[in-house]
Amino acid sequence: MATAAELLFPKLVVFGATGPTGLAVVQQALEKGHAVTAVARNPESFPIKQENLEVVKGDIFDVESLVPIIEGKNAVLSCLGFHKGTIFSPTTLYSKSITPITSAMERTGVGRLVCMTGIYTQKDPSNPRLWDWFGRPLARAFINDMVLMENIVMKSNICYTIVRPPILTKGPLTETNYVVAEGQSVPRSAWRVSRADVAHFMLKSLQSNEWDNKGVAIAGKK
Secondary structure, eight states: OOOTTTOSSOEEEEESTTSHHHHHHHHHHHHTTOEEEEEESOGGGOSOOOTTEEEEEOOTTOHHHHHHHHTTOSEEEEOOOOOSSOTTSOOOHHHHHHHHHHHHHHHHTOOEEEEEOOTTOSOOTTSOHHIIIIIHHHTHHHHHHHHHHHHHHHHSSSEEEEEEOSEEEOOOOOSSSEEEEESSOOTTOOSEEEHHHHHHHHHHGGGSSTTTTEEEEEEEOO
């Protein structure tokens, strides 16, 4: 376990902490020595209980609710995601939540954000043609909201890392059995990655400036 002095961002806020990826981020962050504030609708039912963990109730759509939660922290990680329905269902969760989060960060002077969307969000020549021809139109409402979120983050004054995974699995933490690349996807990789390894990379990205202000795809090794 690292000491607080060795961590570049010792005090973290985690949004989406009750989801499977968020829980992995919280657990791994605590194991690494971070002090974690997890934001939950029902703090009393949060499954992790540890000394350096504070679980608070917050409204992700209300900046005034988020300012006191974020104030005094060093970085924010957002694992907010769509857990009901399918990628073909419309949602505004991504875009409607990221504006209050980034606004609260700017108001409190917290300048580091790591957030999660998905592969092939932005149009790019490297994207598979089948995806752009068929996948994107079918998932238009879902993907468009992810794009809105990414654009809001990229236009902010916050140092960000946008993490773009493919299919997420319940696989174990490996710390090594995944690859990352700047852009929309990772060439010659698997179409899936464990949530635990995504959490590992999200925390790892805080410990250097290698992935500052970049969109980064992550996937399991083939």
